[in-house]
Amino acid sequence: MKTKLSCPCGEWIEGxxxxxxxxxxxxxxxxxxxxxxxxxxEILFLAY
Incomplete structure (x- = not known):
């Protein structure tokens, strides 16, 4: 399950x-x- 993503703007997003x-x-x-x-x-492709 992917629950983290780093936006190119520098924002870390975690669910x-x-x-x-x-x-x-x-x-x-x-x-x-x-x-x-x-x-x-697309979001889940970028997430880890």
């Missing part, structure tokens, strides 16, 4: 499970990078 990680990453993208939109699969 308790993959669903939480995706939700937290999408919230970060909406707040910090509104021009970017990644799918669940």
């Amino acid at each position: 308790v499970d993959e669903d939480d990680l995706v939700a937290r990453t999408q919230a970060h993208l909406a707040a910090a990078h509104p021009d970017l939109d990644y799918s669940r699969d």
Whole structure:
């Protein structure tokens, strides 16, 4: 299960499970990078 992701902007995002990680990453993208939109699969591809 992937629960961590490092955004290229330097933000570390961690979730308790993959669903939480995706939700937290999408919230970060909406707040910090509104021009970017990644799918669940794309987020999990970048996660570890």
